[in-house]
Amino acid sequence: MVASDQSILERRVIPTEASAGPEHVIRRVIDLSNDFKQAASRRGVRLTGIGIGAPGSIRAARGTVVSPPNLPGWTEVALVEPVSRAAGVPVTLDNDANAAVVGEFWSGAGRGTRDMAMLTLGTGIGGGVVLNGALWRGRHENAGELGHKIVIPDGRVCKCGQRGCLEAYASASTTAQRACELIAGGKRSSLADVVSRGETLTSKHVCTAARAGDALAREVWEETCRLLAVACVNLQHTLNLERIILAGGMSAAGDDLLRPVREHFGRQMWADIGDRPEIVLAELGNDAGFVGAAYLAMKHAGVAVGATTGGR
Amino acid sequence: MVASDQSILERRVIPTEASAGPEHVIRRVIDLSNDFKQAASRRGVRLTGIGIGAPGSIRAARGTVVSPPNLPGWTEVALVEPVSRAAGVPVTLDNDANAAVVGEFWSGAGRGTRDMAMLTLGTGIGGGVVLNGALWRGRHENAGELGHKIVIPDGRVCKCGQRGCLEAYASASTTAQRACELIAGGKRSSLADVVSRGETLTSKHVCTAARAGDALAREVWEETCRLLAVACVNLQHTLNLERIILAGGMSAAGDDLLRPVREHFGRQMWADIGDRPEIVLAELGNDAGFVGAAYLAMKHAGVAVGATTGGR
Numbered sequence: 001m002v003a004s005d006q007s008i009l010e011r012r013v014i015p016t017e018a019s020a021g022p023e024h025v026i027r028r029v030i031d032l033s034n035d036f037k038q039a040a041s042r043r044g045v046r047l048t049g050i051g052i053g054a055p056g057s058i059r060a061a062r063g064t065v066v067s068p069p070n071l072p073g074w075t076e077v078a079l080v081e082p083v084s085r086a087a088g089v090p091v092t093l094d095n096d097a098n099a100a101v102v103g104e105f106w107s108g109a110g111r112g113t114r115d116m117a118m119l120t121l122g123t124g125i126g127g128g129v130v131l132n133g134a135l136w137r138g139r140h141e142n143a144g145e146l147g148h149k150i151v152i153p154d155g156r157v158c159k160c161g162q163r164g165c166l167e168a169y170a171s172a173s174t175t176a177q178r179a180c181e182l183i184a185g186g187k188r189s190s191l192a193d194v195v196s197r198g199e200t201l202t203s204k205h206v207c208t209a210a211r212a213g214d215a216l217a218r219e220v221w222e223e224t225c226r227l228l229a230v231a232c233v234n235l236q237h238t239l240n241l242e243r244i245i246l247a248g249g250m251s252a253a254g255d256d257l258l259r260p261v262r263e264h265f266g267r268q269m270w271a272d273i274g275d276r277p278e279i280v281l282a283e284l285g286n287d288a289g290f291v292g293a294a295y296l297a298m299k300h301a302g303v304a305v306g307a308t309t310g311g312r
Numbered sequence: 313m314v315a316s317d318q319s320i321l322e323r324r325v326i327p328t329e330a331s332a333g334p335e336h337v338i339r340r341v342i343d344l345s346n347d348f349k350q351a352a353s354r355r356g357v358r359l360t361g362i363g364i365g366a367p368g369s370i371r372a373a374r375g376t377v378v379s380p381p382n383l384p385g386w387t388e389v390a391l392v393e394p395v396s397r398a399a400g401v402p403v404t405l406d407n408d409a410n411a412a413v414v415g416e417f418w419s420g421a422g423r424g425t426r427d428m429a430m431l432t433l434g435t436g437i438g439g440g441v442v443l444n445g446a447l448w449r450g451r452h453e454n455a456g457e458l459g460h461k462i463v464i465p466d467g468r469v470c471k472c473g474q475r476g477c478l479e480a481y482a483s484a485s486t487t488a489q490r491a492c493e494l495i496a497g498g499k500r501s502s503l504a505d506v507v508s509r510g511e512t513l514t515s516k517h518v519c520t521a522a523r524a525g526d527a528l529a530r531e532v533w534e535e536t537c538r539l540l541a542v543a544c545v546n547l548q549h550t551l552n553l554e555r556i557i558l559a560g561g562m563s564a565a566g567d568d569l570l571r572p573v574r575e576h577f578g579r580q581m582w583a584d585i586g587d588r589p590e591i592v593l594a595e596l597g598n599d600a601g602f603v604g605a606a607y608l609a610m611k612h613a614g615v616a617v618g619a620t621t622g623g624r
Contacts, residue, residue: 136551144552234546237454270460
């Protein structure tokens with residue numbers, strides 16, 4: 001539960017129990033809404049709306065979720081209608097990645113900007129673009145797929161089927177995967193010990209080994225940062241943004257990620273232009289999604305939300 | 313002179329005589345304005361505003377031209393103020409590339425869209441992005457530099473100083489240049505005859521030879537089209553546009569350009585998404601710039617301009 005001044009009033013984490021089917025999940029969302037209504041009433045505040053961030057493809061205008069990858073058996077399930085009917089307040093629905101972008105924009109690392117983008121570095125690479133203070137959705141609501149911008153034409157095959165996507169090189173998973181491939185190819189690295197112990201190699205292992213001076217890890221980590229910087233250069237030439245936010249699990253690397261991305265950006269971008277975007281780390285972590293969903297719900301309900309021009 | 317219904321009423325082409333200095337050029341622009349005022353009066357129409365598209369970097373808000381590449385000795389020259397004072401109507405100023413994008417959007421190949429981009433393939437590669445029916449300028453009015461998106465990280469050095477820009481491979485000039493380099497490197501091609509005749513090799517030679525089956529020309533032309541398609545894929549993933557327009561001198565190649573760019577786009581972009589942008593050729597040629605400048609002037613003057621939703 002988020003107030004219009006950006007403060008987080010209540011937090012609930014519940015399992016979706018998706019295997020029990022859509023009706024059961026919708027029932028749980030309605031129960032959660034009622035729980036929040038009571039919490040609001042106890043606090044003497046008014047619940048003005050409910051924002052839902054759902055995984056995968058959604059149809060915002062229809063209020064439906066379209067076959068989300070982690071919810072098997074769901075094919076275009078109406079979420080907005082049953083929840084708003086039961087809760088008696090307006091309900092908005094958006095993609096969880098979009099919601100996270102909006103959350104950082106409103107209340108996190110994007111505060112004070114009008115024009116920004118975010119790259120969410122996890123298993124894949126999600127993204128989003130905010131222009132003139134609003135999420136840019138595009139013609140068919142498919143904008144902001146920044147992980148599937150091609151950075152190496154005809155390069156590595158991506159899970160999406162394209163070749164050479166940013167996601168095929170610079171996500172947390174593919175960063176680890178590139179290291180594994182080099183080790184499997186016989187290259188020496190301290191990371192080989194992780195693999196031979198039977199552990200799953202992660203981007204965190206790569207980052208830590210790179211910092212400790214492991215040559216292979218350094219090569220892999222630098223490549224990740226170089227290609228993230230290429231994506232930032234290309235965003236800048238296309239949209240001339242104020243800020244680009246690095247988010248997701250891999251952004252926990254902090255300065256070990258930020259510093260080389262900024263350096264590669266500086267080396268690759270026009271030297272003589274003073275209008276570089278700030279490249280920064282996300283601030284809200286896992287809160288970004290529900291904070292953003294709440295913001296979208298408040299905007300929809302006509303609530304005057306805290307301005308984004310005050311921060312930083 | 314352009315009417316609000318998109319019809320072109322009068323055309324004047326005069327040399328700038330830039331070597332005589334800024335004051336002389338401004339005098340000539342004022343004379344031209346007076347000429348148009350008289351023409352308007354003869355036709356019984358009202359001149360509501362004047363739009364100027366100037367080369368190089370401009371400061372729209374200040375109404376100044378900042379050291380344009382083809383106008384030596386100009387350093388932030390005020391254009392809007394003297395012309396509007398002399399002409400007695402509002403004057404708008406924009407970059408000539410932006411004006412051309414707006415011209416195609418309003419009255420050419422972009423008619424009927426809200427969200428589109430244009431790649432202008434000439435000596436360099438210019439560009440522009442229209443979102444929600446307006447030119448997207450970005451934080452420091454530097455958006456739409458689509459020729460300087462990096463397509464081959466650490467690739468060929470571009471005139472702009474970056475490496476691997478689209479412009480370094482796929483402009484009219486660099487397409488010809490890549491062919492020259494291969495020939496100079498000893499590769500056989502019918503294009504060698506052009507060079508040995510002392511002619512300057514152009515992208516048109518490359519295109520014509522590729523159509524005639526010359527292997528080297530075909531390789532070079534395909535690479536140009538492949539990388540233009542990469543740029544289109546990346547625009548689409550970022551912005552989810554309705555249409556992408558190929559303009560500039562090289563677009564005279566017509567279907568010889570359009571077909572392979574579309575094919576490469578189809579091969580590189582997600583197969584299972586129905587929301588591909590139309591990739592089309594520009595329609596207005598050299599008229600695009602002044603038509604767009606006129607549109608911007610009319611919008612500025614509050615004239616109801618012909619809607620863009622009717623066309624195609």
